Amino acid sequence: MSSSIPTKDAKIELTGIEKRFGKKTVLNGLSLTVPKGKSLVVIGGSGSGKSVMLKCILGLIKPEKGRIRVDGKNMLKATTQEREKVLTKFGMLFQNAALFDSLAVWENVAFGLIQGRNMKRAEAKEIAIEKLGRVGLTPDVGELYPAELSGGMQKRVGLARAIATDPEIIFFDEPTTGLDPIMADVINNLIVDSVRDLGATALSITHDMASARKIADYIAMIYKGEIIWAGPRDEIDRSGNPYVDQFINGRADGPIKMDVLKP
Amino acid sequence: MNPLAVIGRVVISALGETGRLSVFTWRGLSHVVRPPFYWRLIAQQMLRIGYFSLPVVALTAFFTGGVLALQIYHGSDQFNSESIVATIVALGITRELGPVLGGLMVAGRASAAIAAELGTMRVTEQIDALTTLATNPFKYLVVPRIIAAMVTLPLLVFVGDVLGIFGGFVVGTQSLDFNAGVYIKTTSDFLELEDITSGMIKSAVFGLIIAMLGCYHGFNSKGGAQGVGRATTNAVVASSILILASNYVMTSLFFSS
Known part of the structure; x- marks a missing residue:
């Protein structure tokens, strides 16, 4: 693997992560560094292990081997209380927004403030309305329920929820999947602005190259559970890696073979 | 196919499931006694699990009490012992039918x-x-x-007990020509506090079973809409069976002496 991502001042460090589901190895000794205050985008095809990698960092899935450090703290050896404390540094935008459909939009946005930081509901609501404004949604949207919103609006509410607690680290899981190109660009701009304004460290996973080029400082490519290339965004077009070239140019022919049955 | 291998797989699978459910139950109960407590959510769940189940439990208990009175009367008149109707309705409802039928209705x-x-x-x-x-x-x-299920189930069953006995009273006095005063006196003479408390203790355990199995199957569901449907069915079937099995165990413990 060739990598020119600086390892000094790392916010998140993954070393030799291995994860299997039954006989299938999903992460195969994956190592990756996310520098503090930078935006790293991990690209890769479906089933390459991107989402599993994120879930391992968050402690939702436990890997069999390896080490995950956040601010130098080994997450795999942390107690539940320690992990919950570290998780207060995180914000996350889920692929399908994952809004709580039993709660109004403002309650979704204010959730981390009310439950995680014991803030009073009235105060949290004010912040939630302000964050909704940051993603271009008016206060009246706050009174609606997630089922009453379009996909693009749900994504924006998800983004408002992710930034509501002013997190140090934000994860974006396929932020533009399922959106039209214009709404995708709106979300990309919001991500860039939010990360810049907060000074946060961002880790995104996507297979949308337009999104990756827009929101990344660094890009890494995952293939069969390993990082096969990582470097500054502007160097990806001259990576010299045939796998990366095939992926970013969206070619069917190349070293990456899709399991498609031909008639 | 080796039949022993099939049996072995089924046994290992059942043991694995039992182990996972035990760990889940232990984790759930360990969190019950540790803060933070979400009082607003507890109240909301009491409303959903308890209050909204009241009509179905009340109707079930009322009609069960009535049917019980009819059946005992027609069964006992062959031995000229119709006077036991009020006693058996009261004991049957408070000790067994109230908690079990209430539990099954809430499980569903x-x-x-x-x-x-x-x-x-x-x-x-x-x-x-x-x-x-x-x-x-x-x-x-x-x-x-x-918490909501363990608190509200006994309350629901208490209401069910009252309405079940009342159902027997209505049928006894209106259809079977019992004297109202005698019926009430017979009921109060033979009904003891432990008949009611044993039913309420049972129903608290049924509440734990209902909440725990609902949460366990929901928490572990996978595979989209089909998985959710499967989890729902499994939760109802498993909690109903466990309610009946645990009822037998608790009855043996409470009344064996």
Whole structure:
């Protein structure tokens, strides 16, 4: 693997992560560094292990081997209380927004403030309305329920929820999947602005190259559970890696073979 | 196919499931006694599990009491012992039929609803979202449902006891020509406090079973809409069977002497 991502001042460090589901190895000794205050985008095809990698960092899935450090703290050896404390540094935008459909939009946005930081509901609501404004949604949207919103609006509410607690680290899981190109660009701009304004460290996973080029400082490519290339965004077009070239140019022919049955 | 291998697989699978459910129950109960407590959610769940189950439990108990009176009367008149109707209705309702039928009715209603709600939250990543928002899903989702079910089931069963006995009284006095005063006196003479408390203790255990199995199957559902449907069915079937089995064990313990 060739990598020119600086390892000094790392916010998140993954070393030799291995994860299997039954006989299938999903992460195969994956190592990756996310520098503090930078935006790293991990690209890769479906089933390459991107989402599993994120879930391992968050402690939702436990890997069999390896080490995950956040601010130098080994997450795999942390107690539940320690992990919950570290998780207060995180914000996350889920692929399908994952809004709580039993709660109004403002309650979704204010959730981390009310439950995680014991803030009073009235105060949290004010912040939630302000964050909704940051993603271009008016206060009246706050009174609606997630089922009453379009996909693009749900994504924006998800983004408002992710930034509501002013997190140090934000994860974006396929932020533009399922959106039209214009709404995708709106979300990309919001991500860039939010990360810049907060000074946060961002880790995104996507297979949308337009999104990756827009929101990344660094890009890494995952293939069969390993990082096969990582470097500054502007160097990806001259990576010299045939796998990366095939992926970013969206070619069917190349070293990456899709399991498609031909008639 | 080796039949021993098939039996072995079934046994290992059942043991594995029992082990996972035991760990889940232990985790759930350990969080019940540790803060933070989400009082607003506990109250909300009491409303959903308890208050909204009241009509179905009340109607079931009332008609069961009435039917019991009819059956005992027609069975006992062959031995000229119709006077036992009031006693058996009262004991049957408070000791067994009230808690068991109440438990089964709430299992059908609440356990299914819990499994469907949590299952949908699981497959739409809402439970993962809770974790990323530094909120323990066990404390936020499981504990309020356990507390609500364990508190409201005994209250529901108490109401069911009263209405079941009243159902027997209505049928006894209106259809079977019992004297109202004698019926009430016979009931109060033979009914003891432990008949009622044993039923309420049983129903608290049934509440735990209903909430725990609903949460367990919902929490572990996978595979989209089909998985949620499967979780809902499994929650109702498993909680109903466990209610009946645990009822036998508790009856043996309470009344063996």
